Amino acid sequence: MKKLLAVVLAGCAFGPMAGSAIAADLQTCRSESSTSSAPDYKRVGREVRKAIVPEAKKYLGTQYTAQWLQPDDAGWYVGVAPGKRSLAEVRAWLAGRVAKHFKGRDAKLIRSRMHVIRQPYGNAELGETGNAIWELLSQEGPFISWDGGEGCTLSNAYRTEIFLYEDSTEADLEEVRRKVAEFGDRVRVTRLDEPMANG
Structure with a gap:
């Protein structure tokens, strides 16, 4: 991504x-x-x-x-x-x-x-999904701290995972989920009550 x-x-x-x-x-x-x-x-x-x-x-x-x-x-x-x-x-x-x-x-x-x-999806497909999400959120927001990648920490298989951080709200979480809904089952989004690590 x-x-x-x-x-x-x-x-x-x-x-x-x-x-x-x-x-x-x-x-x-x-x-x-x-x-x-x-x-x-x-x-x-x-x-x-x-x-x-x-x-x-x-x-x-x-x-x-x-x-x-x-x-x-x-x-x-x-x-x-x-x-x-x-x-x-x-x-x-x-x-x-x-x-x-x-x-x-x-x-x-x-x-x-x-x-x-x-696994339900290949790495190449998930990478394309991640790139599309980057373009979408970087242009339309919400403009908050977030990152992501391909992983299986949020489900039982590898998917594109998006993490929001402490400067986000529950409303931001719902907005991001709504915006990435077009990507369907390939994506998982969550919010962490902690700052995003630098680097």
């Missing part, structure tokens, strides 16, 4: 396969950290990000939503929006990438912690 402070949810990596995450196609993002104390995470985490994340972004294109680390289970997650590639296809592709870059114990460990999660 142009000129906005990004809402960062700790980036790391992702994946497919195994376990309950496959059944739970849509899952709340819970990430609060970019690292984990889980066994072997520090040893392989950086290598997973370097080896597989860029390839996944290219493979998924506009279906790519986000990547994140769940620090409680040290699982790597990738969010995938609807499109030509099914979740099963993405999982199979990622399994092949893991086999290409990692062997033996490391490959088994990474596969056990990688999950593909269904």
Whole structure:
């Protein structure tokens, strides 16, 4: 989103396969950290990000939503929006990438912690939405402190999130929600009773 402070949810990596995450196609993002104390995470985490994340972004294109680390289970997650590639296809592709870059114990460990999660919107679509909202609010107001970005702190999936701050009123909140209503389910707006951080 142009000129906005990004809402960062700790980036790391992702994946497919195994376990309950496959059944739970849509899952709340819970990430609060970019690292984990889980066994072997520090040893392989950086290598997973370097080896597989860029390839996944290219493979998924506009279906790519986000990547994140769940620090409680040290699982790597990738969010995938609807499109030509099914979740099963993405999982199979990622399994092949893991086999290409990692062997033996490391490959088994990474596969056990990688999950593909269904998301309603891709990062590119959310970015376009954010840019349109920036243009709208910067021209029409209300002229208050606000920022935003792509995140999942206000719902159970990645969306464009807008935050108003203590110099705003409930009336401002309602006005912003009314103005962005044209973007539908892609947007969430909230008000925080605190000053906006500088920088």
